[in-house]
Amino acid sequence: MKRQWLKRAILSMVACGSLAGFIPGVQAADVRILPVDNAKFLAGAKFDFDIEVSKAKNLKNVDITVNGQKADKFFGQKLDAKDLGNGVISYRANQVNFPKAGAYTVKATATDADGANSADARYTVVQDKAQRQAKNVILFVGDGMSLQAREMARIISKGMTNGKYNDLLAMEKMPHNCLITTSGYDSLTTDSANSASTYATGHKSVVNALGVYEDSTKDPFDDPRVENISEIVKRSRGMSVGIITQAESTDATPAAMVGHTRRRANQDYIASEYLEDYHRPDVIMGGGSRRYIPQSEQGSKRHDNQNVIQEFKDKGYTFVSNSKEMMAAPDNKPLLGLFHPSTMNVYVDREILKNPEVLGKYTDQPNLINMTKKSLDILSKNPKGFFAMIEGASIDKQLHAMDWQRATYDTIEFDKAIEYAQKWNKEHGDNTLIIVVADHAHGASITGTYHERDGKKGLAAVRTYADSIFPTFKDANHDGFPDNPDPDVTLAIQYANHPEYYENFHFQQKPTLPTVSQTVTKQEAQQAGDKTEYHQVSTVVEKANPSRHHDGDPWELVPANIPDTIGDECHAADDVPLNAEGPGSEYFQGVMDNTEVFFGIMRALGIDATKNVK
Template sequence: MYNPRMYAINQNRLFRVLVSLAVVISFMSGMTVSYAAYNAPQTPAINIMPIDRAKFLIGQKFDFAIEVKTQVPASAIEVTVNGVTAEKFFGKQAVTKLDHMSTYRINEVAFAEAGKVAVAVTVKTAQGIEKRTVNYDVTANKISKPAKNVILFVGDGMSLQARQMARILSKGITEGKYNDLLEMDKLSNLAVITTSGNDSLVTDSANSASAYATGHKSAVNAMGVYADSTKDPFDDPKVENIIELAKRTRGMATGIVSTANITDATPAAMLAHTRKRSEQNVIAQEMLNPLHRPDVILGGGSRHFLPKSVPGSKRSDDRNLVEEFKGLGYAVATTKTELKQAGAPDKMLGLFQLDNMNVYIDREVTKNPEALGKFTDQPTLMDMTKTAINALSKNKNGFFLMVEGASIDKQLHTLDWQRAAYDTIEMDKAVGIAKEFARKNGDTLIVVVADHAHGASITGTYHELDGKTGREAVRIYADAGWPTFADRDGDGFPDDPNPSVTLAVQYANHPDYYENYRFQEVPTSPAVMSGDKAVANPLRAPQGSELRTGNIPTSDPSEVHAADDVPLTADGPGADYFKGVMDNTEVFYGIVRALGLDGRKNQK
């Protein structure tokens, strides 16, 4: 009878006999045997950038780079593209360095024809020859009737559950049926987007937004580049992004709008190239670069534009970037009042906070001076979106605009779902403004998507009407009933973020913190650092709160991202591209297809 265990043992014995026989034959013939298949491998690590299975828009510029780590110095690196030497194929000479860490690089290249591309790399060392092949896909995605404009809304961290929280609060639900849907819910096409970068299952906002901006994967903290092994955060191989393509190939107007620091990850990813998202002073400077200078820049983060002599500045030099923008003809606004007074100039820089703008609840509902400080006149995301559309739509070649609802993410990091929900509603109102513009013009693609998810989920409702508190006051199944949020003025925002019956929101990935399910009048961090360990913040421990033991490393004092897929909705010319399960890089290809962009063209 067949015995799987004895079969495996006999197979293993046979394998050892064959290996021993090979060694004897090798010794007798004076040959050297390599045990690479079953001993410590000697194969050099060949890192080819762009990575295997990368996709390109035809004519999209990129830097082609190879890194090779070997135990002994490499003597040669030979590269072919579709059977032709890379130098001949790209028409440029490579810069090669041979050592234990060898490099091969050709900058500013592109594929002039659509189709499949095979890149073969041969590395020669004193120990022998090693090879690796990667394959690319070059697309020219044609569309019969291109869009003139694209407005990309990124709800940072806006998972499906975040959208649902906003829908419950904004629209209400009666006998199990929603009274209405969000504006983003009503868009015609729906897709599910995967979010991982090329270095990790769980992404951050930099490389996930970079996938939308370039059509290429990147690494955590990186944008517009493939991360290499050098220490310099600005020498990594670049990939041309959407703002550069829109300006170079079609002379389009471009804009970035965010409730975050405007040099933060998501807006910066639309134009910047760096391994370190934290290099925000340089990113601010790069916004002056004509290759990717947006026509409209609205958000927070003036501290990276003002000289170091100005209180609150984070710059280490005396450059005044605000004045430099003025010199280029940009109107400048620092308050909501100034934004309205400026109207819709062709070029505009609006910076409304030293750092991230305050969230909607603190700006428009509680108006708590403890939260706002001196920044009491900030515009809403609706104000900024309307201004940007009015300004950019003057360009006869069309426009690309990215609008970010940034603090959905930032508030979920602090386990503050109420503030996150109000900011989601705020972004949905901005989507409504874009939809109205698109309805009147019929030539605009609108895409609404998150860059990544958070592990927050609705498990029922919470109330203390019967005297119960803490976990016993979480109402599940039939006991949950309905929350009692009210919107008496019909503006879509609940009158009170802290009704008698609220949502019970639980978090999948969090530090130690105190939970009482209630709205915080003043935003407070869930945990604080005590030495090198995050501990629950005692300021979040009012009566009735419960200590929740964390489930992430104690080195992190905030909730962290989840690897969940995220929803995308779209409407307008080219929206048919978005359907099914899609990689996050495909968002870029849906956008450039809708616009009919061709990277081989240069605007004169």
């Protein structure tokens, strides 16, 4: 009897479509909701709402509700139905918002010839204000600055006495801290675009994306947008915005604070997008001038003849291209500073070695401390406050290149900029929230120390446990930067996720990439004993760069522990530390999702995103 009852019940549900997707050979349409399930929103913050229906057979009806109310009525606008031409029909409403805090459930049901299929998304909407609110926020992002990267800087900058650190980094003295998780909604290990985008929007995204949810189209500019921090603080309060970096100013982390695209590589588009009034930064500083100059000019990386630098000048910006011009720029005008065609040179090469083969004609690039100083001088002129993102960009880039010494000197420089901002805040009312965080981690770790005092070289000279005597970095002028990046006892840094490369633990006098690309045929790979299944006649693989190997030096060939199509050290999925001080910093404690950085900032500022400044 029970079996007959169950059979009748199942047949009844199939007939009405509620189990169509569970019956072999019967598949109702797929339904996808953007923003994704479990997203969190700031009340009043704008976003694009999108329902995608795919694999439908004679689609009959799509029903979309928010808390049981028809979506078009809830949002106050009709959802635009559009056939995307790829087997997907989109139902979309742009620039909508949740006006009040609370819990919201979106339900979308698509009915076609095979039955009905539904998807749900549950959202949390908040509107919090700190008891003591901040006027300004400075978000320091040490790109790739994992806990180990901080420790490397602390060891060589502050030194140790009998196992105790002589001092801590400025960032480590902040009163509030937490651990930040870093994954996106598409993958465990993220990139800088997606991770920085969470800080700017409070929403997770996918690898390579900035301020959007990924839709099903190939177009990188049509994905559903979420309003970012630059847009919210300008729209709701009229605050100023500063984007300061040592990378190209259109690179992933700075671009995440302002831009919207599925592909971070669209840097010429991002440079143009910076001009838009509703989110245009008042201060932009970094490298990447090649993204701003017309295609007709030598060195340009644009795909058109737009002169973005001139358009910024036309909007009243001072344009500077070196340190001397930057320091002399007026504080009462917005500033565009582009100090290198690509990424700016790192501290060791700019300030210590000064090798003309490395620097070329760019011998007057500013340091991050002075870039911070100038940006605060300009941004603080706005009585309504400011938001500044200041990035230590090449911590990440040099760890990718497996050059921990250059990465560490840049971490020290980054910490000096933080120290300046802390002092500035105390002198200007102590009303600024300062946050220091990485966007993601790297798998570089301190094994012990390295020395050749007893004649051992290479891996044999890596000292562990009781043999790991303390490094001998010296700092004669006490500026925090060791005089010699290659003392006789140095750190033994090893990597958890690396390509094939040569290692000898010594400092490289010129920056050198760890790998070079080679084209390998299937036959060549098989003859070399490579058991990898190559699906093409030939493939490009990454091999150890011979330029890192010199005859007579104890270079070790270290086999890859990641696929041989990857040419540099990779990000890690590790949690990263966050430190904070100032109004609202008490928000950060325990283990928090990376999206919470955005909500901590909004809470500290007491932003009401339902308002529009005229």
